[in-house]
Amino acid sequence: MLDFFTIFSKGGLVLWCFQGVRGPAATAPVNALIRSVLLQERGGSNSFTHEALTLKYKLDNQFELVFVVGFQKILTLTYVDKLIDDVHKEFRDKYRNEFQQKGALGLLNGTFDFKDDFMRLLRDAEESSKVRAPTVMKTFEQSLKSQKTVKCMIETRGEKPKEKVKNKKNKGSKKDGTEAVAAPSKASAGDKQLSAAGEKEELTKDEILQKNREEFFRRHMKAGEKSRSPKPDMQKEKGKKPRVWDLGNSNAKVLDYSNSATNGSAESCPVEEFDPDMALGDKNREPGRLYDLEYESDDEAEEEKVVQNPSKPSVKKGGLGGMFGMLKGLVGSKSLTREDMDPVLEKMKDHLIAKNVAAEIAVQLCESVAKKLEGKVMGTFTTVTSTVKQALQEALVQILQPQRRVDVLRDVMDAQRHRRPYVVTFCGVNGVGKSTNLAKAGQEPGSQHWGDGISFWLIENGFSVLIAACDTFRAGAVEQLRTHTRRLNALHPPESHGGRTMVQLYEKGYGKDAAGIAMEAISYARNQGFDVVLVDTAGRMQDNAPLMTALAKLIAVNAPDLVLFVGEALVGNEAVDQLVKFNKALADHSMAQTPRLIDGIVLTKFDTIDDKVGAAISMTYITSKPIVFVGTGQTYCDLRSLNAKAVVAALMKA
Secondary structure, three states, X not given: OEEEEEEEEOOOOEEEEEEOOOOOOOHHHHHHHHXXXXXOOOOOOOEEEEOOEEEEEEEEOOOOEEEEEEEEOOOOOOOHHHHHHHHHHHHHHHHHHHHHHHOHHHHHHOOOOOHHHHHHHHHXXXXXXXOOOOOOOOOOOOOOHHHOOHHHHOOOOOOOOOOOOOXXXXXXXXXXXXXXXXXXXXXXHHHHHXXXXXXXHHOOHHHHXXXXXXXXXXXXXXXXXXXXXXXXXXXXXXXXXOOXXXXXXXOHHHHOOOOOOOOOOOOOOOOOOOOHHHHHOOOOOOOOOOEEOOOOOHHHHHHHHHHHOXXXXXXXXXXXXHHHHHHOOEEOOOEOOHHHHHHHHHHHHHHHHHOOOOHHHHHHHHHHHHHHHOOOEOOOOEEHHHHHHHHHHHHHHHHOOOOOOOOHHHHHHHHHHOXXXXXEEEEOOOOOOHHHHHOOOOOOOOOOOOOOOHHHHHHHOOOXXXXXXXXXXXXXXXXXXXXXXXXXXHHOOHHHHOXXXXXXXXXXXXXXXXXXXXXXXXXXXXXHOOOEEEEEOOOOOOOOHHHHHHHHHHHHHHOOOEEEEEEEOOOOHHHHHHHHHHHHHHHHOOOOOOOOOOOEEEEEOHHHOOOOOHHHHHHHHHHOOOEEEEEOOOOOOOEEEOOHHHHHHHHOOO
């Protein structure tokens, strides 16, 4: 039983609607479909679930129409797909002339009396599902096994089974490489087989076995003689030579610290130098500002080349040849079909996967673009490739701009007005950079720059920060955060802020309950007047049920204002698995009726991937959550906000 069936334009004008007797109103589920699927370019699947309803839809891109049917998701209605196809065809054919002649006015002023036609199509679809004959199993006489005789299934002992003619290949032609040599080898092999068969008929079974053994040993003796003749050039030299690195120091004495008197002495260890100018990076930056990602597309680079070389003569092709070459591949005012788009979409899918987009997401994106363009009328001088590419770019930009945009500074100021701290919890798998991006990691070997940090950005905007060390498992985690705090206080001393300490660490050591430490830290921040609490959690794999339960407990008990998933930009298919299982674990292990899930994403190591930015697409597509911060370098100021157009330009780069 259907709850509703509605037909509306992509502009939002309802043309016709059928409402079931006991079904709920179609407004809420259809609006959810528009917000979550149609506007977000997530049309890879024709099905959508909203509360207790399942919605199936079909797009008509020629007349800009949407057909939606809704029914209870506990029901299995096999005729829904046929019904929606039949209604689409019938409605188009009935009002085609009205759409073509009047256009938008035809939608506004037209009257669509479609109830009788719909009820007829609904009855036909229901009857077709009932009269469908069940599948009948084949009888033994209809199977291939019944065609075999008893004689062909009997095998005689000592007789080799017959080889299939299809799989038999000429080994002599592969070795020699010529057909002239292959022909006599086939003939000789055939003669040997005939003669061997004739001898076997005359010999007894014992004689045949003895002859086969002798032939077996003779073959292996020949193979052993060939392998025993090594080449003199291939003999390895005796002894082991030390490896000499190209950029290393060949003098071993320089690397020998065994006799050093200062080894292990804390007093004689060199003092770690800290240069605030090197840590800050760009001196001309605006304090507290979060810059967007920047990327120069190929089109801009080509335009610059043209401007720089205006005197370079252009190469002109021959008259008719150049004209026909220019017109090659153009579509002249025709409707796009799936066959036209399939070759282009296949190349686009491979291109997206090569750019680190998860394979499942790439398939769904191409499917969504195909549904969006199928049946659309193209212009005279428009190629299929350019149309598909433009539609894919628009879809990618829309995906990277989700419905909810996280504005951390605005939310912190709102929490200040309510005299409470703003709490942010960081979670993610091991080694993605949670502690690094939360505040600051230690100096990398051979580098004088320091990693980017969200704490530094908040302090630059005048907010005091309390860091809660809730990673009580990893050795060195508390010491790492203590180093963060010391260096951030060196950059922003209390003297510069009226004697107020801008960043402080709250830690209780190792082996303690992380949820309890977070609760105590939030209470301490409220009493001491801190503006923001950043909760650092232990890294955990998405398949570790006990650790995921502990994370769900921490989030459920402390109710943070923002839950950020920290993921690295280097991952491909793993990004989908991580986010799906993190959200599922938070939902399954939470005791609340409406469980708290991931609110946003921090994408780290973005400066290491060049133009393979597909992880950003995979993460936002699977969660519909925004990327709040992007880590792009090794200085405090290398924290960026996501620029959707820059990411899409890098993604579409050939």
